[in-house]
Amino acid sequence: MRNGRREAGERERWLRWLPAALLVSAFVLDLFLLNNVSTFPLLAAAPVLAAPLLSLRGTIATGVAANAVGLALVDLEREPARSDVTAFVSLVVLTVIAAGLNVLLARDRQQLKTSREVAAAMQRAVLPELPRRVGRLTVASRYEVAHKEAAIGGDLFAIHETPHGIRMLIADVRGKGLEAVRTVNALLGSFREACLHQPDLPSVVRQLEHRMRAGIEEASGAETESFATSVVVEIPFDYSELRIANRGHAAPLLVHGGRVVPLEPAAPSLPLGLGALGGDEVPVERFDLPAGATLLLFTDGIDEARDQDDVFFDPVPVLSRHLPPDPEVVLDTVLSAVSRHTGGELQDDAALFAVTLDADADTDTSDADTGTTAEHGRLRGA
Missing domain, CATH: 3.60.40.10 (PPM-type phosphatase domain)
Known part of the structure; x- marks a missing residue:
């Protein structure tokens, strides 16, 4: 089954690029629409998407990048407004939540991996060589x-x-x-x-x-x-x-x-x-x-x-x-x-x-x- 596992690993590596792709899409789409439509929901989704796909460090980095992209868009298109504070605070809160989800998911994955390893080891012990x-x-x-x-x-x-x-x-x-x-x-x-x-x-x-x-x-x-x-x-x-x-x-x-x-x-x-x-x-x-x-x-x-x-x-x-x-x-x-x-x-x-x-x-x-x-x-x- 080694070939299948390698293919699954390649798919996982491609999926890890999705949060970055979402940030780039939000930036390009916002410039293309000339601020007619807010792309902050896309920026907010990036750290949440990163939680099951990346490490804790990667999830936090995605949240920081989302805030940086949002600040860049505001700076390029208009003067900052008081309403922007709410949007950026929401991004920070979502990044914290995404980091917490990442920790929980990593713990569950480790427990499942340990259970599989124990099951495989016991199976090898039971079956004769x-x-x-x-x-x-x-x-x-x-x-x-x-x-x-x-x-x-x-x-x-x-x-x-x-x-x-x-x-x-x-x-x-x-x-x-x-x-x-x-x-x-x-x-x-x-x-x-x-x-x-x-x-x-x-x-x-x-x-x-x-x-x-x-x-x-x-x-x-x-x-x-x-x-x-x-x-x-x-x-x-x-x-x-x-x-x-x-x-x-x-x-x-x-x-x-x-x-x-x-x-x-x-x-x-x-x-x-x-x-x-x-x-x-x-x-x-x-x-x-x-x-x-x-x-x-x-x-x-x-x-x-x-x-x-x-x-x-x-x-x-x-x-x-x-x-x-x-x-x-x-x-x-x-x-x-x-x-x-x-x-x-x-x-x-x-x-x-x-x-x-x-x-x-x-x-x-x-x-x-x-x-x-x-x-x-x-x-x-x-």
Whole structure:
């Protein structure tokens, strides 16, 4: 999101010139109208406009400049009158008020910045730092905090190499704050335990479901309505396929050979915590995993990111071109595109997680080379 932040910073720098532009406009307009219309309201607006845009020193300097412009106009056009005293006193009073507003706004901005920093630091402490390599997979992850939020989000991801293969999780817990953190910690711990002891993917998902329900039963207030959308992935030791259990989450994307295939489930499933409404069956989809392919998982902070026209972001066109087999490149490409789409302002936290199977992995790639696996996102069958 660095590009979006740079663009936002450039906009802020341009906005800081508005008070000066207002003073110049008032001066030119007054001379042009030959004192037929008073431009003192424009001069009075300058320090008030400066309060949210400039520092305290800049706000006071704008007020002083407004008074100086007013005095210059009176001196150029006519003899000072007693009525001018009221106008200049008003400018001084408005400058003092603007300075007070500036102090209050600066304090609020600092408090918000501190809250965001605390939220981001706690989020980093809660989420595990993923290894760069797991078996034949290269791993990359990102967590982007929404600029307008100052609360801890419920996005999480994890990857473990287990006796049953490599297992991955990405999830998005409903809500924010300490309630979401408790659920995130519970799911991460439960997933780690399930990875070691559960023999298959449905059993892993059932353990996560049971942990989610137990948390809901022990909770009170808003936590009793909690749930978590999630995707749990398993890759066997031969790296031949992806086994995916999707619980109401955005479909993962398989990026390979300049194409992107959404790995959609055959039928939707309810999120974790609501599984009792749909029974204990856990559908598992199987997809081909070609060597050199990148699997991308993300939370709704990405696909529900909106532009100024409320159009949602679609990562598929962005990734539908030849990219190096590198998860870092895939994540950077997505985040840069999201930044351009939203103007650098995410509406919600976003977690992204990508793994790339080594291009020289010992897998059967003959079909992929001849094009017969162009539909490598298709179901392989249960």
